[in-house]
Structures are given as C-alpha cells and as structure tokens.
Amino acid sequence: MSAVHFDLERFRQAVDAGPVLVDFWAPWCVHCRRLDPVFQEIAGDYAGRLQAGQVNIDDLPQLAAEYHVNVIPTLVLFRDGRAEASLTAPESKARIEAFLREHL
Amino acid sequence: MEPHWDVLIAGGGPAGYSAALYCARAGLRTLVLEQLSAGGQIALTTQVDNYPGFPEGIDGFELGQRMRQGAERFGARTQLAEVTALELNRPLKTVHTSAGVFQGRAVIVATGANPRRLGLPKEQALTGRGVSYCAACDGMFYRGKTVAVVGGGSTAAADALLLSRLCKKVILIHRRDTLRAASIEHQALLEAPNVEFRWNTTVIQFLGSDRLLGLRLRDLLSGAEAELPCDGVFLCIGRVPATALLQGQLELDSAGYLIADETTRTSIPGVFAAGDVRTKALRQAVTAAADGAVAAHYAEEYLRGAQ
Ligand SMILES: Cc1cc2nc3c(=O)[nH]c(=O)nc-3n(C[C@H](O)[C@H](O)[C@H](O)COP(=O)(O)OP(=O)(O)OC[C@H]3O[C@@H](n4cnc5c(N)ncnc54)[C@H](O)[C@@H]3O)c2cc1C
Numbered sequence: 112m113s114a115v116h117f118d119l120e121r122f123r124q125a126v127d128a129g130p131v132l133v134d135f136w137a138p139w140c141v142h143c144r145r146l147d148p149v150f151q152e153i154a155g156d157y158a159g160r161l162q163a164g165q166v167n168i169d170d171l172p173q174l175a176a177e178y179h180v181n182v183i184p185t186l187v188l189f190r191d192g193r194a195e196a197s198l199t200a201p202e203s204k205a206r207i208e209a210f211l212r213e214h215l
Numbered sequence: 216m217e218p219h220w221d222v223l224i225a226g227g228g229p230a231g232y233s234a235a236l237y238c239a240r241a242g243l244r245t246l247v248l249e250q251l252s253a254g255g256q257i258a259l260t261t262q263v264d265n266y267p268g269f270p271e272g273i274d275g276f277e278l279g280q281r282m283r284q285g286a287e288r289f290g291a292r293t294q295l296a297e298v299t300a301l302e303l304n305r306p307l308k309t310v311h312t313s314a315g316v317f318q319g320r321a322v323i324v325a326t327g328a329n330p331r332r333l334g335l336p337k338e339q340a341l342t343g344r345g346v347s348y349c350a351a352c353d354g355m356f357y358r359g360k361t362v363a364v365v366g367g368g369s370t371a372a373a374d375a376l377l378l379s380r381l382c383k384k385v386i387l388i389h390r391r392d393t394l395r396a397a398s399i400e401h402q403a404l405l406e407a408p409n410v411e412f413r414w415n416t417t418v419i420q421f422l423g424s425d426r427l428l429g430l431r432l433r434d435l436l437s438g439a440e441a442e443l444p445c446d447g448v449f450l451c452i453g454r455v456p457a458t459a460l461l462q463g464q465l466e467l468d469s470a471g472y473l474i475a476d477e478t479t480r481t482s483i484p485g486v487f488a489a490g491d492v493r494t495k496a497l498r499q500a501v502t503a504a505a506d507g508a509v510a511a512h513y514a515e516e517y518l519r520g521a522q
Contacts, residue, residue, distance in 0.1 A: 141259045141352045144276045148252045149295055181426075182343040182356070199343050203250035205297035205313030 114154040115164040119171060125162050126189040130215060132157070133187045134165045135180045142200055143184040149204040150186075153211075161215065188214050220246045222514055223310050223319035225298045226457075227283065228255020229500045230490025231325035233507025234514075235286035238323075241515045246319070247286070248312055250297040254279015255327045256491070257500045259352055266500050278500070298326070303464055303483050306521065320521065321485045321514040324465075324473060325507065326457035328491040328498070333365070333450055337421045345427020345447050350374035357382050357447045363430055365418055366451035367391055372400035374451050379407045386443065388413045390435065418448070456492045468494050479510040485517050 136143035154163035168175040187197045196214040222238045227249030238245040260275040296314035330348035347353040364375040367389035379385045392414040420431035429444040466474040466482040473488035487510040490503035
C-alpha cells in the first residue's frame with residue numbers, strides 16, 4: 112500500500128471520505144525526497160485507518176495557498192474535511208508516528 | 216523481542232551502509248537502524264562531484280539509495296526507526312528504538328552530524344519559517360528576496376555564492392574581518408554586485424514571531440546594535456555530531472565527537488564509530504564509506520574472538 116498522488120478532484124474526494132494525511136512536496140525539494148520512503152511506510156502501516164496522499168505544490172499551488180503551506184515538506188492531517196494539524200519537515204518516522212498518535 | 220543480530224548499525228548514511236555491505240558480505244546478520252532515509256546528509260545534495268566512480272557526478276539521494284541496495288543485495292536489512300537509547304556495556308548489546316528493542320553482539324555507531332544551531336531564542340520555532348541551514352535545500356524559497364548568511368567558512372562562502380544567483384541581495388555576516396578559506400568562492404563573492412559583507416558582527420536576536428522578519432546584529436568592535444530586515448537567514452556555522460545518546464557511555468572529545476582512531480574502535484569493546492561522528496581530519500562521503508569498511512573489519516574480528 113503506497114501513497115496516492117492527488118490531483119484536485121481526488122484530493123477533494125479523499126478529504127470528504129475520511130481522515131487523510133497529505134504530504135505537500137515538490138520535485139526540487141531535497142528534504143521532501145528524504146521524507147518519501149518513510150511516508151510510503153506510514154501509508155502502509157496506517158492503511159484502513161487513514162488515507163495517505165501526496166500533493167505536488169508546483170502542480171497545485173492553490174492547495175498550498177489554501178492550507179497555508181509555506182514550507183515543504185509539510186504533512187497536513189485532514190479530518191471531517193478540515194485541516195486538523197500540520198507537521199513541517201519531520202526528522203524521523205518516529206516524529207510522524209507521535210504526531211498521528213496525538214491527532215488521529 | 217526478536218532473536219539477536221550479529222551487528223546493529225545506528226544510522227544509514229554512507230558510513231552505515233558501507234559498514235552494512237561489508238558486514239553482510241562477511242556473512243554477519245546485519246541490521247541498519249535509520250530514522251529517515253538512506254544516505255544521511257549526502258541525500259540533501261543533488262550533485263556529488265567528489266565520490267569516485269561517477270565522472271559526471273551523482274545525485275546524493277540516489278547515491279544513498281544505491282548504497283542501501285548494495286548492502287541489501289547481500290542480506291543486510293533496514294528498519295526505519297529512531298534509536299532512542301543504547302546499553303552497550305554487556306557482551307549482548309541492547310538498542311532501544313521507536314520500533315522496539317533490538318539486540319546485537321556488536322554495534323556500529325554511524326549517526327553522523329547535524330548543522331550547528333546558533334542557540335538563540337525562537338531559533339527552533341522559526342526553522343523553516345525564514346531560518347535555514349542549507350542553501351542547496353531551501354534556497355529556492357528565497358528567489359528574488361533578501362537573505363543573510365551567517366558564517367565564515369567554506370560552506371558559508373559556497374552558500375552565499377549560490378544564493379547570490381537566486382536572491383535580490385545577500386548579506387554575509389561574520390564574526391571576524393575576513394573569510395577563513397581563501398577559496399574559489401571567495402573571489403567570486405567579493406565581485407558579486409549583490410553581496411554585502413558585515414564583518415566583526417554577530418546575530419543576537421531573531422526578529423519576527425510567525426516568520427522571520429529580520430535580525431538584530433551587534434558590531435563586535437564598537438558594541439553598536441542594529442536591525443537588519445531580511446526574508447531569510449542561512450546559518451552555516453559548522454556541524455555537531457549526533458552523539459547525545461552516547462554521552463556518559465562512550466568517550467567523546469570536547470566538541471562531542473566519538474573518540475576513535477583509524478580502527479574505529481571506541482572505548483567499549485564491540486562498539487565502533489564510523490563516519491562523521493568520529494574524531495577525524497576530513498568529513499566527506501568517501502571517508503565515511505571508508506570508515507564503514509574498517510568498522511566492519513574490526514567488528515568481524517571482535518566477533519570471532521568473542522565466540
Ligand atoms: C548539504 C551537504 C552537502 C554535502 N556535499 C558533499 C559532497 O559533495 N561530497 C562529499 O563527499 N560530502 C558531502 N557532504 C558531507 C557528507 O554528506 C557527509 O560527510 C557524510 O554524509 C557523512 O556520512 P555519515 O554516514 O557519517 O553520516 P550522515 O550522512 O550524517 O548519516 C547519518 C544517518 O544517521 C541517521 N541517524 C542519526 N541519528 C539517528 C538515530 N538516533 N536513530 C536512527 N538514525 C539516526 C540520520 O538520519 C542519517 O541518515 C555534504 C553534506 C551536506 C550537509
């Protein structure tokens with residue numbers, strides 16, 4: 112189970128359907144690449160409880176603006192269609208797990 | 216708890232995966248514990264031109280992935296987990312992580328280094344909100360803006376030069392009145408029309424609450440203070456080894472590096488230090504990889520003797 116690539120439509124559908132963890136990233140962002148393997152593992156570990164998806168902010172700058180993502184990588188947890196909490200540039204998988212324990 | 220491993224390796228940078236490759240090829244059951252992703256610091260640069268064997272250079276992230284694949288091809292395993300504590304004194308060593316407890320007969324510490332912080336209030340909160348430690352990583356955010364670079368070493372010079380090509384204006388702030396290394400970057404910097412120097416100056420405060428708005432500076436000669444508005448600041452003031460977990464267990468030098476000679480042996484038998492964490496003259500990917508090979512060699516010798 113790996114993370115989905117969101118376009119605008121799939122993003123809207125997903126956040127309406129249940130909890131979603133979104134990784135805002137861009138191809139030129141080196142910290143984003145380092146985060147990717149861990150994000151894919153999180154997608155697998157939390158399958159069934161949480162959908163994990165990625166938004167390329169170069170393709171969807173309107174989403175980055177809408178959710179005030181000024182820095183990437185930023186993970187945003189959506190619940191009931193709303194941005195519930197965010198985490199910028201986590202330095203370990205453990206940090207993301209702690210974030211999800213607190214907010215999910 | 217799982218059955219124990221022959222070798223546990225803390226950190227999956229060039230040192231960790233080189234050690235894993237050599238250990239696995241020696242037939243040792245080897246596990247790498249990495250908190251984020253393979254490659255460590257080298258994964259943060261898109262162009263590595265001084266790792267032999269890549270005449271066109273190679274992307275650092277890709278180099279890290281390849282190091283991991285090379286080690287796993289011979290049976291080394293990876294667990295993405297943060298090491299939180301180590302008990303190293305008994306023959307069977309215990310490593311606590313965010314993904315459970317692991318035991319191994321030998322431990323190779325390859326946790327590398329992180330950028331040094333200035334240690335001022337709000338630094339953590341503003342990191343990623345104007346405060347950065349890596350121009351190659353975050354420079355793109357400051358295209359057309361005004362940024363400051365703090366430091367006087369070769370990293371500061373290289374970062375200032377890189378930023379001068381992206382940004383409207385770059386202000387280089389240094390404690391002394393000249394740059395440390397008379398590097399290629401040095402001349403180019405002095406000639407760049409949009410680079411300004413503030414010599415004998417230090418940063419004493421970050422201005423702004425949600426986002427960095429500027430810096431408060433102190434002139435070290437006159438003591439005069441002034442504010443410098445800027446959109447970002449890049450701190451290039453050296454690195455600190457990731458050895459906090461080992462304090463009180465292994466011998467560290469005054470800067471926090473693990474004391475180990477060219478054999479990579481530390482003050483505890485069966486525990487080895489490889490890469491940027493160790494006291495050494497040159498901290499680069501190639502010397503980290505070399506350390507990994509040496510650590511694997513002495514770990515194997517230690518394990519043979521311990522049987
Ligand atoms: C921006 C940049 C550019 C560079 N460019 C070059 C270059 O062009 N050529 C060159 O030769 N060198 C370059 N270097 C230096 C080079 O990256 C380092 O010398 C090398 O990566 C050191 O390798 P290492 O394995 O010792 O440590 P690191 O690369 O620091 O790897 C340590 C690993 O351990 C992990 N870790 C740390 N603590 C824990 C823990 N508690 N639990 C689990 N895992 C942990 C980290 O996540 C990391 O992946 C560059 C460095 C930077 C920052």
